[in-house]
Amino acid sequence: MPFNRKPQKFNASIREVEIGVGEKAIKIGGENVFPFYTFDGDLGNTPKVGVEISDLGLDNPVPGIAAYYEGCTTAAQMAKKAAEMEGADFLALSLEGGDPNGANKSVDELVAVVKEVAEAVDLPLVVEGSKNVEKDSELLPKVAEVLQGKNVLILSAKEENYKAIGAAAGLAYNQKVGAESAVDINLAKQLNVVTTQLGVKPESIVMNVGTATAGYGYEYVVSTMDRIKAAALAQSDATLQMPIITPVSSETWGVKESVSEEADAPEWGSREERAIAMEIETAAADLVAGSNAVILRHPQSVATIAKMIKELA
């Protein structure tokens, strides 16, 4: 008696969202099966991998990253180099220098960096804000304005500032809006609902449902993504059918395992190998949990995860 296969077929599917323009534009989402369940049906678009660079350049980089970007002095040069990385589908520019508690760069200064980077590369662009709610509501609408016609994804609009960012990016300048919530299916749903009520089309929204590094409360990430995909597909919940993007590197590069130098933790071995492993293993888990795109930093992580997606899809 052969094994009786029972594929999980859904009538609903994840929305397809396009980012970027021209030949290099990417599409994410579109699947009507669980992550990588190719044996059940069509995956739609395979998950995509982004390379993250920062307006602050390199901060205490590991040797592999320092070597990769050697000789780059401007954000545009770094962006060009990042775009050539093996496995890179898109570029993620973090404007962390805008954080009032950090470098506190002005909006004009940051917008200039954004323009410079956008002109240097033809890969689809994702712009990450300063993580400060007030600063982002001023900064990100300007970013959306100067990048008109480039069809970029703006990360992120949160509960506190979705009106300013959603209206500018999604309505006025026709970009894609990243809706960021904090690892909770209800918060994610709520933000999608209010953002669409603002007039932003559902097919212009990508969710960042929040993330963590493996080992750091990661069970919440798994369960949030599991439940969102189940609601979107099995229950046809249209307010949760947006694809998910997960900024992995900004989390994994900040934990002790990736930060401690070998001198501080000799038994742990090379800091670079630890940081790569934290990034790879967290990203792999994010992808099987339901992320349609991940953002990474190290060339090794980008190559490995891109290869893994190819093998699984």
Next chain:
Amino acid sequence: MALNGIQIFKLTPKKNCKECGCPTCMAFSMKVAQGALELSKCPYMSQEALDSLSEATAPPMKTIKVGAGDNEYTLGGETVLYRHEKTFVSKTRYAVSVCTDMADDVAEAKLAEVSKVDYERIGEQMKVEMVYVNCGSDAPADKYVELVKKAAATGRTLVLGVKDVETAKAALEVCKDGKPVLNGADASNYAEMSKVATDAGVVLGVSGASLDELYDTVAALEKSGNKNLVIDTTGATIKETFANTVEVRRAALKNEDRTFGYPSIVNVSKLTKDDKHMAQALASVFTMKYGSIVVVPGMDYADALPLYGLRQNLFTDPQKPMKVAPGVYPLNGADENSIIVTTVDFALTYFVVSGELERSGVPINLVINDAGGLSVLTSWAAGKFSSGSIAKYFQEEIEGKLKCRKMIIPGKVAVLKGDLESKLPGWEIIVAPREAVELVKFFKDMQANGEL
């Protein structure tokens, strides 16, 4: 198919004798249906009824024990596909792979490295639990037995990857007391292999060229009476392996096909060859998706730190938050005079806060209170993190240990400041920002103002 109370009731003697401890047979049946009572509690069930019921009420996935003594591990026994539905019960175990095809010194170096990773993380000891000893296709029995002996010396539970019946027999002679897994049965040899495994009293691993072949082999083994099995779901490619592993688990738990209701072995090492980073990615994938034993090419701290963290998170009980032990955690070389930061014992809070405090570079004593493993606001609302509980803990445990009398409390419970000052005379209470990410700046400002 799980039975409901009425279906079970029909098979009871219906005499309400109360000998099972329930007032009526109906009440007993309802409890059995919920899984609260064993059917055998009723002394009057006919054997026929017992047989038909035990088959129907058996768990969808068998619980299999491997290893002996301190190295005994429970595999399988899962009831759900997603952790939010209930709880994952048996965590993934990792096996480092060695093979007769490796040069002796390479294999020995690998075995020596098995014990390198050994550390504690939130009350759990993290180490490589198993060694996978693979027999190359042409390896003579004595060569394999030698390698098995060396692997057994590591004290880890062994998984024997060997297809030849005589070689398997010889290998089990030297290691069967450790209750290894004999991963050697397939469509061609299952009857003989099953006998070898049963005679030695060990679990048998089954593999197949396709899911259909695997299914038939498991069914044949069950028919012959051997239900002490694990299923090797490793396929020819990464994609096929992922499909097999998910299909087997889903068949058992969602579609109630008990033939596939066994734990799995996923051999990542075989799929990735020398690509260390791909092995990391796949170890993570198969920890998430249904590997009971995941075989990896090696395990150093870089591999282990994210992997064991992931496993610890994934296999927590969603109804029970992870807790860290209450006490003093000195950071950045703090001594008894360093400033004190206090918060709750919820593991996530601890990790986020201690991470930020470490980034600040300031020597700090982080004092963790017993708040029932809840977050700051939740425990405060539940009365488990109050001025009373903090004051009591500091007077009884902390004042004798630390000399500094400056305490920083979470911004979300700023309201406790006044109460704490009156309950803890001589202490200065400082309110931290509401979010952990603001702590680094908070301490920078304190330093700039000469408050540290």
